[in-house]
Amino acid sequence: MKKYYALALLFTALTTIIISCSKSDDEQYIEVSPVRVDLTQVPYAKLSDYNFFDGPMKNQKPALDVLIYEPASALFTDYAHKKRFVWMPKGTKATYDGDGKTLILPVGSAIIKNFYYDNVQNVTPVGSTRIIETRIMIRKTTGWIFAEYVWNAAQTEAYLDMAGSNTTVEWKDENNIVRVVDNYRIPSEQQCITCHKFNELPIPIGIKPQNLNHNYTYTSGSKNQLAKWIEVGYLENNLPSTITSTVDYNDTSKSLDLRVRSYLDINCAHCHQTNSHCDYRPMRFAFSETTNLANMGVCVDTQDMADFPPALGKIVNPNNINRSMLHYRLNTDNESFRMPLLGRTEIHTEGVALIEQWINSLSPCP
Numbered sequence: 078m079k080k081y082y083a084l085a086l087l088f089t090a091l092t093t094i095i096i097s098c099s100k101s102d103d104e105q106y107i108e109v110s111p112v113r114v115d116l117t118q119v120p121y122a123k124l125s126d127y128n129f130f131d132g133p134m135k136n137q138k139p140a141l142d143v144l145i146y147e148p149a150s151a152l153f154t155d156y157a158h159k160k161r162f163v164w165m166p167k168g169t170k171a172t173y174d175g176d177g178k179t180l181i182l183p184v185g186s187a188i189i190k191n192f193y194y195d196n197v198q199n200v201t202p203v204g205s206t207r208i209i210e211t212r213i214m215i216r217k218t219t220g221w222i223f224a225e226y227v228w229n230a231a232q233t234e235a236y237l238d239m240a241g242s243n244t245t246v247e248w249k250d251e252n253n254i255v256r257v258v259d260n261y262r263i264p265s266e267q268q269c270i271t272c273h274k275f276n277e278l279p280i281p282i283g284i285k286p287q288n289l290n291h292n293y294t295y296t297s298g299s300k301n302q303l304a305k306w307i308e309v310g311y312l313e314n315n316l317p318s319t320i321t322s323t324v325d326y327n328d329t330s331k332s333l334d335l336r337v338r339s340y341l342d343i344n345c346a347h348c349h350q351t352n353s354h355c356d357y358r359p360m361r362f363a364f365s366e367t368t369n370l371a372n373m374g375v376c377v378d379t380q381d382m383a384d385f386p387p388a389l390g391k392i393v394n395p396n397n398i399n400r401s402m403l404h405y406r407l408n409t410d411n412e413s414f415r416m417p418l419l420g421r422t423e424i425h426t427e428g429v430a431l432i433e434q435w436i437n438s439l440s441p442c443p
Contacts, residue, residue, distance in 0.1 A: 110142035112164050114187055116217050120224035124211055124235035129162065129189055135208060135232040137191055142167070144309060145295070146302055148288035149323045150343045153425040154192060155258045156250070157209065162189040163284065163311065171312045176287045176321045177365040179280055180312065188214045188281055198255060199247040200230070209244060210263050211235050214273070214281055221279040223269045241265030260422045268419050272347055282347045287364055290322040323364050326431060337435040338367040340428060344417060360392065374403055376442035385414070395439035404432055 111128040121127060124134065131138045139145055143164045151159060165171070169183035182188075193208040200207050213224040226235035227242065246258045262268075273279050289302040303320075306312035323339040324331045346362040348355040359380075361372040371377055374392025379385070379402050386405070394400040406416035408429045415421070 108141060110164075110167070111140050112142060112187075114164070114166070114185055114215060116185060116215075119215050119217075120213070120222065120237055122237050124226040127187070127213075129164065129187075134234070135206070137208075142309075143189070144306070144311060145293070146284070146289060146306075147293055148283045148285075148343065149291050150288070150326045150339045152283070152343050153421055153428055155246075155261055155421055155423045156256070157192045157194060157261070160191045160193070161283070163187070164189070165311055168310075170310060171284075171306065173286060173313065173316055176317075177285055177363055179282070180284050180286065182216055182281075182284070184216050184218050186216045188284065194246050194248045196249040197246060198249065199245065204249075206232075207246065207248075208232060208235075209246070209261060212264075212269070214279070221273075221281065223266055223273070223279065225264065225266070225269070227263055238263070239266040241268060258423055262419070262422060264419065271419055272417075275350075276352045283343070286316065286320050287322045288343070290320045291325075321365065327427070333435055333438060337431060338364055338373075340431060341367060341373065344428070348417065370439075375439060391442070393436060393439070395441050396437055398433050398436050401436055404429070404436060407432055 113128050129140055129143050131140045137160050139162055143162050146161050146163060164187045165183055166185040171180040171182045174181050190212045191208055192210050193206055195206050196204050197207040208228045210228065211226040214221050215224060224237060225239055227238045228235040242263045243260045246261050248256060250256050270279055273282060286303060292299045293302050303316060307314045323342055324335045326336040326340040341362040342364040349358060349360045349362040359377055360374050366372045377392045379389055379392055388400050389402040389405055390400060392402045398404040406414055408424060409415050410422060410424050
């Protein structure tokens with residue numbers, strides 16, 4: 078009996094040791110994000126140096142702790158598709174600063190945006206996806222910096238290039254119609270600053286609560302994006318109970334007013350606001366300011382614009398697109414006259430149609 082008792086004690090002791098060792102191993106194992114953003118070294122020479130993506134970079138599969146996001150309405154860029162991601166250092170969070178203000182991201186954060194076309198015809202193999210560029214903004218202790226990466230033809234790597242360039246893209250749209258952008262513009266650093274500046278300092282544009290307060294379908298299911306940011310530890314849980322939010326301007330179930338205000342906010346407001354590039358013009362296109370029709374240019378006289386047709390006497394002339402400066406500048410690809418100044422070379426046909434519908438719905442000026 079003593080022999081069996083001794084064996085039982087030995088078995089219990091060994092089991093305890095095994096369980097204890099296993100628990101210790103589990104507790105010590107923490108999955109670490111591969112992302113590398115060394116603020117003393119960035120911007121890196123190659124996109125792959127950041128380790129933002131798992132597997133082949135062209136698949137745009139985010140690495141651990143790289144979070145995909147999507148604003149309610151997208152900035153038009155010559156019909157390019159976009160995938161946007163954010164990454165923050167472990168243990169840091171963004172903070173809320175207002176519905177229409179950019180979330181305050183901590184030092185070390187990176188915002189990543191890939192621009193691409195599907196079903197491209199002037200590549201090998203024909204009909205494949207072509208990623209044109211990846212734009213990154215990184216917050217250093219001294220403020221935000223830009224890093225522009227241009228993809229190679231093999232779609233295996235993207236290289237730092239802040240000089241700016243142009244490329245031609247030929248693709249088939251959703252209606253199987255071949256379309257061509259002859260001069261897709263990859264921006265220079267100075268062009269980035271033109272749109273992304275406030276008080277002469279670089280800032281992000283799209284990561285505002287008003288733009289993210291809607292559901293996105295993640296691999297784990299659909300969830301409100303702001304709630305997702307809080308869940309993964311990227312945002313402080315102190316948001317107001319209601320957030321005045323933009324809508325998808327393509328969503329015809331929404332009111333025409335909301336769709337137009339959302340379109341102008343994402344495409345125009347970053348320049349047409351106080352202390353930004355087009356401060357000197359009377360329009361104020363931020364979503365929070367366009368409840369006032371005068372801020373949208375309705376019945377507002379044009380000023381100091383002698384090079385334009387004299388018939389364009391109002392920024393927006395109700396029921397008359399041919400006398401509305403806003404419509405004229407959106408509906409041209411002439412670089413001297415088009416708006417936005419940067420970011421597009423093609424006319425956004427669907428956007429122009431939306432603005433036309435809105436102008437024709439307005440009551441006449443007093």
